[in-house]
Amino acid sequence: MTIRQTSPAAIGAPGAEDAGRPVPHGGAGQPVHGRRDRRPRRGRPFWMLAPGGVLTLLVVVIPFLVAVYISFLDLDQYTFRRWVHAPFTGIDNYVDAWRHSDLLHAVWVSGSAAVIATVVALPVGMAAALTTHNRFPGRAAVRSIYLIPYVLPAFVVGTVWRIILAPDGVANNLLHRLGLDTSGANGLWLNGPRSYWALIAVQIWASWPLIYLLVLAGLQSIDHSLHEAAALDGAGWWTKLRSIVVPHLRGPVALGLLITVLHIFNSFTLPFVLFGVPSPHDVEVLPVLTYVESFQNFRFGLSAAMAVVSLLLILIPLLVYLRAVRLDVGEDDR
């Protein structure tokens, strides 16, 4: 019996093990690994990519270029009707965002909250996946319950937590019964320094099921024969966890972490509903700041500049991930 070694990272990469992938000029159906195939690839039906390409151009590329262009304009309520003629101000909006707005503070709040919430959500999601990995009566029900935070719309999550965390809400009642002081600033969760932790707590509550889902999928995809083989070799649960489960989960976990960080960093609805606008200073996250600049202050140019900065920031972890799982290179170049 052979144990096929798959790159653990590749598990998170869709199609990484696609058996039906074309094998170019490799001869005798042998995949080409380890060397680059630089021969021209004539005759491939690239035109079939056209619909996807056109769609990407219309839905992603053009709006993005327009956003970048707008970020160089002094576009506001006085000029938007003839936005093409709005004064071109170069990088003024970026300078303004950097110097005169709360951009840096918002990046810090969004970024740190996203990282902290993700780090806490990871063990919670993994533990949940481990508890429902093996069969037991009622497993389907438990799995469904675990998904509730994931399937609830952010608007509902925000509204419910807003009620729970209100000064006279359930959370403070509970803390009071536990003998904790909830008077005055101690019971203020939706404004002031504690609101930052409230944001993180609610984000954890809403985020862990995604990690749970990915980890569970990873666990389920481990070939049972691997466990059998390890058991035959006399491996205990710890050895199996360390040598089989963890390497196989690296891919799904990395993907889960990345998606969760980006999702929380980009999260608009939850903080918007939870704290309202204008945001309390401690929870002024980047998406809400961008929204306020656009739709309450009508500074569309400044807001577009913020959105571009936000995109660049998001690209950092994304590129790191793409490098890690090597999704940015062709199948043949691996």
Next chain:
Amino acid sequence: MTARRRFLALASTVVLGTALAACGSSSDSGGKKATLDVLVSANTIYPDQQRQWFADVSTKFEKQTGSKVTFETFASANDELTKIQTSALSGQGPDIYSLGTTFTPTAYATGAFEVLTPDDWTKIGGKDRFLPATLGISGPDDSHQVGIPFASRPFVMAYNKDLLAAAGIDKPADSWDGLLDQAKKLTKGDVHGLAIAYGDGFDPWKFIWAMSIQAGNPLIVDGKAQLDQPTVKTAYETYLGWLATDKVVDPAATGWKNAQAIAAFGAGKAAFLPMVSATSKVTLDKSAVAGKYAYAIMPTIPPGATATAANGVPATSILSGDNLVVAKYSKNKDLAFQLINMLTSADSQDLYYKTFGELPTNATEAAKLQSDPALAAIVDSAGKSHNTPFNGAWSQVQLALVNVVVQSVPNLSKGTVDDAALRQLLAKAQSDAQAALDKSQ
């Protein structure tokens, strides 16, 4: 292969034909009988009645002109702004928009709406048709008006008659200081003197504006923001002090929206509920205080004073309600004016008031309501409302004013209005407001 090719040819003909037919049907809408498209705010209190009203208006208008009216609704001012943006850019969209009064200056600044000529006013039935006060926020001056007053929603104060009687108070005070004294008397146990929504996105600025203008500061003078003036600071100290130092407001109110303040008053937990419109009646008539409350106008004497300032305005409310505006790109302007004429006529306004409880802007119709004692305070407040500054940057000034309250909340829980922090927040509000005003010049 030939069969396959033939099939492909047939399939593409069908697809192309369908697509062309679809294009054709959409362009048919610009046929002989134009359809007017109207964008109005979704009425969350009376959704069914609003749908019925849409149908009735369309039927009546079709009888008069042969043209139908279709209504679209928006949930918030931001939704509406997005709609205005996309419509103004593309040159197509609603012919008529209903705008909240305080949003009218911003909409005017976009230049997307028809400035009304004397001829246009004649088509609507003349300016004389409207209560003069309601025209106060139609445009920057008499010759540049875009907004046609449609509904009036002045703010008043509800009070619990039983609680006041038990404390020996015969009527609500006419000064903010007097109101505070009464509120102190009425605060006992879990019943508080005032119900205030500190967490609302709009309520706070209305208080600050009212107290400031009564003290002679309209917040914007000749394009200069006046948020760093002592009158504004006093207004904030008073408003924030009710909770922090005077303790006449439930400490939980730091998180309240307007609806929660109404709920607290409705549960009998507050004696006064300032800054509500007649629409609160729907909730209160179903609450524990049904039949035990009444409306009064809010105080007009600013904090720390015994009379309205010499240069002050005894405003009881912002000029609040809805204006109708006609889009510049509309191809059916005359038809739009005909519809507005119909909607602002006395009988239409009477029906609208009876259905939704919003006061008429039609002068004849408003005069009729003045004799109704239940409405006395609200009608009184309609006449004593004052317009907020007509400036394209007003929305930003509003936001700056609310922001001061939001950022002050953590300090309120400590039982003080932190003077240094308030000064700092006011300085920031002043500079933000001034920056916005500078762009409007």
